[in-house]
Amino acid sequence: MCHNHDIIRSNNKDLQEVEKQWDRRNFLTKTSLGLGALALGSLLKTEKAFGSLGADSSGTDLLNSALKNRMGLPHHLPRAKRIVYLFQSGGPSQLDMFDYKPKLREMFGQDLPESVRQGQRLTAMSADQTVFPIAPSIMDFKQYGESRAWVSELMPYTAEIVDELCFIKSMQTDAINHDPAITFFQTGSQLPGRPSIGAWLSYGLGSDNDNLPTFITLITKGMGGQPLYSRLWGNGFLPTEHQGVQFRSGKDPVLYLSNPENYDGTDRRKMLDYLAKLNSLQNDAYGDPEIKARMTQYEMAFRMQTSVPEVTDLSDEPDYIFDLYGEDSRDPGTYAANCLMARKLLEKDVKFVQLYHQGWDQHIGCPGGVTAQCKRTDQANAALIKDLKQRGMLEDTLVIWGGEFGRTVYSQGQLTPDNYGRDHHPKAFTMWMAGAGVKPGFTYGETDDFSYNVVRDPVHVHDFQATLLHLFGIDHERLVFKHQGRRFRLTDVHGHVVKDLFT
Template sequence: MDPIQEYLKLETRRQFFGKCASGLGGMALASLLPNAVVNALESQAKPRFGGLPELPHFAPKAKRAIYLFMSGAPSQLDLYDYKPNMGKWFDTDLPESVRMGQRLTTMTSGQDSFPIAPSIFEFKKYDNGGDGAWISELLPHTGSVAEDLAIIKTVHTDAINHDPAITFFCTGDESPGKPSLGAWLSYGLGSENRNLPSFIVMNATWSGPKGAQALYNRLWGSGFLPSEHQGVLLRSQGDPVLFLSNPEGVNEKTRKQMLDTLVELNQELYEEVGDPETHARISQYEMAFRMQTSVPELTDLSQEPEHVLEMYGPEVKTPGTFANCCILARRMMERDVRLVQVFHRGWDQHGELPKNIRNQARDIDQPSAALVKDLKQRGMLDETLVAWGGEFGRTVYCQGKLSPDNYGRDHHPKCFTRWMAGGGIKGGIVHGETDEFSYNIVKDPVSARDINATILHLLGIDHKRLTFKFQGLDHRLTGVQEEARIVSELLA
């Protein structure tokens, strides 16, 4: 297929006639119903902008989602995967019967031994309405919402280095260039707010050592999908979005005239060459103009009640902090943004883990719990999915020098912990079991692809049916070769 044909496939005849049919069908149905019924339906249903006519495939449990991504890989051993018997193994070599020759990074492959480093942190068992959840002393606020969480202790992935591992979770593939989760949701489900992007990203500041793993905009990019579906990065300094303010000497009326002229020129270009990316540019110009009003209102916390701000912690009013990002995420959910993704870096703790993880946990503990509580108090948690976690876990053995109160951990993709809440998730459960060393999974494994398939399912999407043809393949978020499953045990 030549490039022109490939572009033209972006808006298929089936999609075009589907949109027309749904519109005509709606008008026909409305003409047959009593006015009272029509008005009731109109008052309950929100308009949708964009999206595929056949989506959602079934009634969704969640209408929107917040993805709290802990970049750098938080240590499951020090946060969620309690191993009380590790103390007796201190500084002894990890048995080969446990390691079984599993892949190592270049940072520890040259070590002569693999000394076990038990966590120095105390754990508390929280009543979660089930068997109880063991959570580290570092996360007391998270423990307070244990009844709302599905804690998954047996997540695993293939990638052992940060960039491919983060790329895998965010786009479904270790290689760059694929659409992100948010881009797939924007493409498939569209938006219910024409004044804000359907997919917004924030990079929070962090308290750990600087020099954390870089995050690239391809992690929230649109890949081969139309570019209008890429995530919009909300900045903490200057304009929240680049070029949001009018240039000096240009008023709102002049700016609108400039954008209208650009739209006319782009429309002529589209009629000439038929490039769907031209349509994307038109919609982005129009969105940019509407965001001049909607974004400042979104980021203004002056009307938030003081007791709500206090719930998120002392840093909530400081732009760019994780607390500030979390309350903004809640405000975006109120405004029907489809997906908000918050990245928090600094979790790559190869050395001095006890000191650094304290700071990291302090950053995210209270705001994460406040976000769940806030959504629940507002009656929004049932329709809002919240997901928390990193790209892989950390090893039970120490990287480098070990002392009783100081250690570092290497990358470990074979088992790590994530949690989900709200939006169709069964709260108060702990799913899966790892071995005594938190090194191997012994019960109920959950792959990175399974996580993405489950997220799509909760939003009303069959992951096998949300596809996009590119370079001769029907691509999907969960891959075209390896199988993914919906983790039904997590569903309410």
């Protein structure tokens, strides 16, 4: 059979030419930009330019490796070693939680002046309104701690820790609808396809634990609201090993990690070794960096079969810890249980833990909706800060709380003295941060009397992202990755570091 094939090939000039062209394309693919990468390598230290990639990597892969090493990460002394991002999906109402506006009580039901609205973009839900009735918060506010921070009655536990928090009351975003707004916060672009923050950190700084992913996502179970997509913790165009891994509640925290039924796994190591040899041959033939990424993921999955059951088991936590986080923390998959799980993951040197909690989209029944959400989250938020501090971890752990935008001062739909709805508002909302060199007991930025416009120290999404990276020792303008002929970064071509937030 092979002999006949050789005869056909030797007598077929067209086939010979195809093979020549294929070899040429294969060579160019494997050495694409190779001369440029070698030239760049001559300007750098060769071992730093090419690392452990070897000569079989593609030119673009080599160039990205050279660029990464040229970045010299970290760029400066980092303040943060790890991060937990408590993302409140749906847009929490800053007016009912943190941004106290007492003068609004005298303006109940009045039309929001055009001089305040300033022709700002409206959602489809409010676009047909002819009147925008002012809806003051019905919540009582008090000042707490030495910082005298304003907190509503809905968050008694957060009120206890205000002197650990750095409030940013002047957040702004470009997006007014949920999907692009969440995508913007998590990836730096309103359009899908870019790497998430956690993927950028994994790419830039690597892992501190060989047995767990660098980037892990937890989602509160049973919550309705706007959908969440895996691309929010995806790797985009970065190598696949930098994508986030979702941990779920229940029998299998990570899908497809457990052994199949009736398989004891005794020959798993041997199987992976043979698979690595096959993948190595494939890599030698094609030089596709994703082959190495897949090999890395197989090895990580093998190690996770032991590490994941251990880290997701909360049974060894003492009762006083469950009491600290609240009764819900005993129920896996709840927000409180996920906050406790996040602390365990951070203890194991997972670099980025992302929590998503849905249900903050109160277009109607805002007072009742926000009250219910605060009951689910307030105690656990405060407990996580207290727990990290008592373990000596808060000083190098960055904690972030916030959603994709805020809510309007005017009521969407019917307004009564004790009930109102609030629409999306991207131009002024509140987030808070804690730990890792962020100023404790500090409030940054200010909104007008309507919590509608920022009047002092605006912080844009890209500024927030640049500041986050800075805390990890990264200059956001120098963390780049070349894709489709362009050097990309998390903050695109925008962003500045808000240094006033640092101690």
